[in-house]
Amino acid sequence: MPELNGVLETALYVEDMARAQTFFEGVMGLTPFTADHRFTAFDAGAGSVLLLFLRGETLETVVLPGDMGTIPPHDGSGRVHMAFAIAASDLAPWEAQLRDHGVAIEGRTHWPRGGESLYFRDPDGHLLELATPGVWPSY
Template identity: 45%
Template sequence: MQLGQLSEAALYTNDLAAAERFYHGVLGLEIVSSFAGRGMSFRCGATVLLLFDPARTRIPDAGVPTHGATGEGHIAFVIDNSEIAPWRKRLQEAGVAIESEVEWPEGGRSLYFRDPAGNVVELAPPTLWRRNAPPLTTSPTLGL
């Protein structure tokens, strides 16, 4: 028995409208669904990014266990190494401050910045975390 790829990941925000402008408008992710002021989902290749209002997800709803988080979360998207410069430019043009750039021993570079809720977003090379494994693939929905 073995687990498959990650199906979804969740981040939390108190401002869903700002999150939608950022993840859809700036990063270009496709909106999959909205959950009546409770949250929304975005397509990231074969994975889904969920964004929830933590105050709303602590209220029981339709059998899904309550959940929520405080403080900043972290998520990383895979991009091709050749896309670092275009992404840096796109983020700067959108007024998104790049907090850090890291050159990895495995090769490639990551850009770190924050979403409107303060969550850390990373654009990472396909070689990250892939020692002795095939490279990760880039998402056609997170390209320029």
């Protein structure tokens, strides 16, 4: 069987793109690669990309210029979950960053392998996690 090399993209669907961009740039420190009225692509570190899509704006097939191809329709709703990998030494600075931006920490987990997770919400109510090594056997 061929191997997978990891998760390249993770997508969240948001109600207000400007508000979401402000949060992910200002609070999370992510840098956008590209954006338009319906999506923003952020560098999420270690070769991964966080895609924000304006809810309801990706319901039609996108035809790319020239012979590039198409992107099929997709959308999502509800408060979904995603995790960002962080170094254990960055846990306390991240707690301070969240506190300084008025972001409440909703949960904390100390995992059997030694990892720790902090849980909090973005402005659309998605559950975000900061996770240190030791959360999973592969991380």
